[in-house]
Amino acid sequence: MSERVITPRNRGFLFLDAHPAGCTRLVNDMWRSAAARPAEDLGEDAPVALVIGSSSGYGLAAAVAGLARAGIRGIGVSFEKAPTARRTGTAGWYRTAATAELAREAGREMYFLNGDAFSDDMKDQVADLIEKRFGRLDHLIYSVAAPRRTDPETGVTYASALKPIGGTARTKTLVFDEDGQPDVREVATEPADEDEIAQTVAVMGGTDWERWVSHLAGRRLLADGFSTAALSYIGSPLTADIYRQGTIGAAKAHLEQTARTLDARLRELCGGRAVTSVNGAAVTQSSTAIPGIALYTGLLRGVLADGMVSPVDQLAELWDQLTGRSPLVTDDEGRVRLDTWELTGDVQDAVGDRWRSAGNETIADLADLDWFRDSVRRLYGFSVPGVDYAAPVETDVAWPAL
Numbered sequence: 001m002s003e004r005v006i007t008p009r010n011r012g013f014l015f016l017d018a019h020p021a022g023c024t025r026l027v028n029d030m031w032r033s034a035a036a037r038p039a040e041d042l043g044e045d046a047p048v049a050l051v052i053g054s055s056s057g058y059g060l061a062a063a064v065a066g067l068a069r070a071g072i073r074g075i076g077v078s079f080e081k082a083p084t085a086r087r088t089g090t091a092g093w094y095r096t097a098a099t100a101e102l103a104r105e106a107g108r109e110m111y112f113l114n115g116d117a118f119s120d121d122m123k124d125q126v127a128d129l130i131e132k133r134f135g136r137l138d139h140l141i142y143s144v145a146a147p148r149r150t151d152p153e154t155g156v157t158y159a160s161a162l163k164p165i166g167g168t169a170r171t172k173t174l175v176f177d178e179d180g181q182p183d184v185r186e187v188a189t190e191p192a193d194e195d196e197i198a199q200t201v202a203v204m205g206g207t208d209w210e211r212w213v214s215h216l217a218g219r220r221l222l223a224d225g226f227s228t229a230a231l232s233y234i235g236s237p238l239t240a241d242i243y244r245q246g247t248i249g250a251a252k253a254h255l256e257q258t259a260r261t262l263d264a265r266l267r268e269l270c271g272g273r274a275v276t277s278v279n280g281a282a283v284t285q286s287s288t289a290i291p292g293i294a295l296y297t298g299l300l301r302g303v304l305a306d307g308m309v310s311p312v313d314q315l316a317e318l319w320d321q322l323t324g325r326s327p328l329v330t331d332d333e334g335r336v337r338l339d340t341w342e343l344t345g346d347v348q349d350a351v352g353d354r355w356r357s358a359g360n361e362t363i364a365d366l367a368d369l370d371w372f373r374d375s376v377r378r379l380y381g382f383s384v385p386g387v388d389y390a391a392p393v394e395t396d397v398a399w400p401a402l
């Protein structure tokens with residue numbers, strides 16, 4: 001037992017500790033929101049799903065919406081750090097424990113594995129578990145965001161870069177100083193060289209997703225009608241230089257091309273499907289690291305307020321499409337578009353106007369800064385309504401047992 005009061009300590013958008021009670025409460029709130037049309041208990045017919053990146057952001061939304069709404073059972077994979085004597089566990093550690101508890105209460109068989117999804121060892125562990133417990137896999141959601149990937153075949157480690165391609169990008173950004181005051185600045189990012197582009201594609205492109213599907217197909221675990229979706233982002237012209245036209249955009253283009261190749265293979269192999277799911281902007285640990293995205297998301301919230309569609313609501317829609325509750329609709333590039341609320345002309349015009357006039361004097365009126373600050377803190381379980389932060393809390397929470 002190691003109960004203590006946890007106070008937030010941060011450097012910029014990164015916090016050193018996470019609050020277990022806050023993380024748990026957020027997962028519970030997501031569950032309630034996704035279960036507006038709860039799934040019936042399908043027993044042995046319940047879809048078997050694998051969610052890779054299940055502890056955070058869109059992957060967590062996939063796991064929670066899948067369990068609460070689509071009635072899935074299956075496996076979640078993520079890479080999180082355990083609590084130690086000095087530090088709490090990572091937020092994803094506590095969110096995974098909370099997700100597992102909700103799955104248990106709902107009577108859904110769900111296992112969580114902690115380790116490197118890029119490794120062959122993790123692919124073997126997952127395949128063994130599917131074989132032993134479920135016999136088949138119906139759905140795979142791929143939602144990994146990582147700075148590095150070691151290729152298991154060569155041992156080479158690739159690092160992703162967040163840079164423009166072809167020329168220097170100047171973008172406005174939003175940071176907060178030590179007193180929490182907003183600071184809108186312009187930053188210049190030098191263009192990536194060919195090697196940085198290739199390395200980013202090697203980390204965040206479709207290679208590992210394709211390896212997962214091939215691995216599971218090789219073990220004959222893909223059910224008839226198997227479907228898989230990998231998460232992607234397009235985003236606004238305002239962030240295009242650094243995002244969609246930049247190194248990460250090259251990786252997303254590779255991911256989307258991988259989807260088209262996989263789709264053709266799976267149709268032939270098992271009547272299956274592979275798509276990318278293009279989702280809207282959300283405050284996550286990964287997205288706050290991208291220059292300009294914090295400002296953009298704060299302004300977007302300023303324009304849309306509650307009209308922003310949460311990750312769990314977007315993923316509930318994705319599950320409806322993957323499980324046949326509603327038809328699977330793709331654009332002409334084979335992508336499921338859950339980002340249309342963000343990219344309408346009206347919304348982009350309004351965000352663009354605000355972006356151009358954003359400065360230190362105007363930002364508080366243009367962006368929803370309180371929402372943005374709270375959203376960042378909530379990534380670590382802080383600023384969650386209803387949690388008593390003055391009370392000691394148990395940090396030594398066990399990873400869900402297999």
Ligand SMILES: NC(=O)c1ccc[n+]([C@@H]2O[C@H](COP(=O)([O-])OP(=O)(O)OC[C@H]3O[C@@H](n4cnc5c(N)ncnc54)[C@H](O)[C@@H]3O)[C@@H](O)[C@H]2O)c1
Nearest residue numbers: 053055056057058078079117145146231233281282284286
């Ligand atoms: N945040 C956004 O605005 C946004 C919008 C649209 C699409 N997306 C896409 O969603 C996907 C997930 O991004 P996110 O923002 O939810 O990220 P996130 O940082 O919130 O979550 C990343 C997840 O990946 C897991 N992970 C990282 N490295 C791993 C490894 N080596 N092995 C196993 N698991 C690992 C983490 O544990 C975590 O569960 C990405 O493809 C991203 O491009 C994000």
